[in-house]
Amino acid sequence: MRRVLDWFSGLNLAQKVLAVLFAALFLFSLSYLLTTVVFYLGGIGDRADSPIEEGAAPETASPGGSASAGTAVPNNELSISSARWEGEKAVVEGTWKGDMSSVHCDLLEGGTSGKPTRWWDRSVGTKMNWSGQTFTQEFVAVKRGEGEESLDPQSRHGVACSAQFSDGWQVSDSAAVEGRPPLKR
DSSP, rough: OHHHHHHHHSSSSHHHHHHHHHHHHHHHHHOOOOOHHHHHHHHTOHHHTOOOTTOOOOOOOOTTTTTTTTTTOOOEEEEEEEEEEEETTTEEEEEESSSSEEEEEEEEEETTTEOSSBBBOOSSOOEEEEEEEEEEEOOOOOOTSSOOOOOTTTTTTEEEEEEEETTEEEEEEEEEEEEEEOOOO
């Protein structure tokens, strides 16, 4: 030990700072490696009774909070069954499963991954058949002079619908609109 102290006292200030930093880094690395080995050999973090290894679905946090033991993903579904042009309007029909609060659909220019268009009148809402768990959305043109936007009749169009469920979950679906939009006015 005396030899180490004699060696250390023979260093200049910069060498002493570097030697102390090197020793601190070495001790930190050594303690990290030893802790990792102890945890690995002790089996911490190696749980064979986790739900995933037993074949169960992983726990999923609900949108409003964190997952807790026994939390299950609800069987909420939304499905677009039809999307088509009918003359001057696009009509979307679909179904759902679960305790839904609302559904909202958007008309997209450029296909299902396109951008929402402002061509349609937002005051025309989605019609809901609560007992049959079906919905219909009609996209009709905005009246002249109310921020209208014309549709490109050569462009592909899509719809994207999302449903909000009473348990806080949201489910979405999209589909291509069959047929062609009306010609520009």
